[in-house]
Ligand code: SF4
Ligand code: SF4
């Protein structure tokens with residue numbers, strides 16, 4: 218699969234269709250985000266697979282926003298999995314990226330990764346290569362929803378209590394784009410309090426992600442306290458899906474219902 | 481178009497978490513935890529996440545400072561070292577070895593910490609040595 222992708226990216230670079238390709242490369246035994254500007258460099262490209270498929274994924278869309286705001290006239294390619302493509306769709310509708318400036322190169326995820334992510338769509342709409350895993354339903358969420366309300370509350374309070382307030386969940390998130398973050402608003406989150414007030418800190422972020430989270434799981438992977446953040450955001454996204462029939466990034470042109478003022 | 485990520489080690493404590501510093505047009509713009517590091521496996525604490533902010537901060541001290549007539553004044557390394565050495569000597573003579581204490585840092589290397597404790601014990605003759613993590 219990777220050779221075919223390298224070939225396609227080389228073509229995009231040599232034809233001048235894109236100025237650079239934001240992907241990952243292996244260097245000195247590590248996998249790092251990398252901006253390929255030279256087709257020759259493509260040999261070292263990696264898809265984010267270190268010990269297991271997809272275990273070295275990085276928030277490429279977050280870097281892409283940064284790059285394109287710095288070089289607004291350029292067109293860049295970017296490596297995308299299903300969640301990244303959902304992220305691009307969401308970021309287009311939030312006016313954070315211009316679709317004219319982005320050429321996604323899509324790859325499907327293997328079943329092992331799709332299962333670990335409990336991902337309902339482990340592939341982007343357009344793919345550079347064939348092969349796709351089935352979507353998985355969310356067993357973890359179903360299991361927690363099955364607990365009685367007291368146990369469920371206790372479960373979440375215990376999980377949240379470990380938070381060290383590193384802000385890693387926000388800092389890694391490709392969909393956290395606000396200039397002023399509510400998690401830094403002194404009226405909502407006390408400055409200097411560690412652990413942060415439970416459960417307010419976590420619920421503020423959960424509410425803010427309800428119509429934005431594309432379920433990439435990078436927050437949970439960055440959490441030093443192993444708090445099941447992904448499950449929490451799957452839950453809030455599920456509420457928005459049920460109430461408003463909206464899922465962030467799944468329908469390319471859809472606008473969030475939470476941004477609409479209506480009766 | 482100049483963007484790169486540079487693998488480095490956090491300077492804030494002795495854990496040694498690995499991170500990428502994002503560099504755009506020669507300026508450090510962000511920090512990304514390294515997922516393939518066996519130390520921190522893609523995680524950081526709040527200090528590590530903000531390493532990029534201090535590196536280029538204009539508030540950083542770049543030269544030794546000495547308080548002269550109440551004001552901190554930039555001086556040469558020679559002047560700073562002469563002053564410190566002569567004060568340590570005179571305090572040691574007047575008040576004894578244990579009137580002096582050394583505070584070293586979790587941000588420096590093992591070897592540098594070794595040197596400072598050696599200096600405290602062998603040159604000054606005190607066991608009063610501690611480090612910033614217990615401040
Ligand atoms: S969330 Fe889905 S698309 Fe993203 S890495 Fe996991 S399986 Fe792949
Ligand atoms: S899974 Fe986490 S990191 Fe990914 S979009 Fe949702 S909140 Fe952000």
Ligand code: SF4
Pocket residue numbers: 379380381382383384385386387436439440441442443444446
């Ligand atoms: S990443 Fe985990 S520990 Fe850090 S602020 Fe978020 S929930 Fe808390």
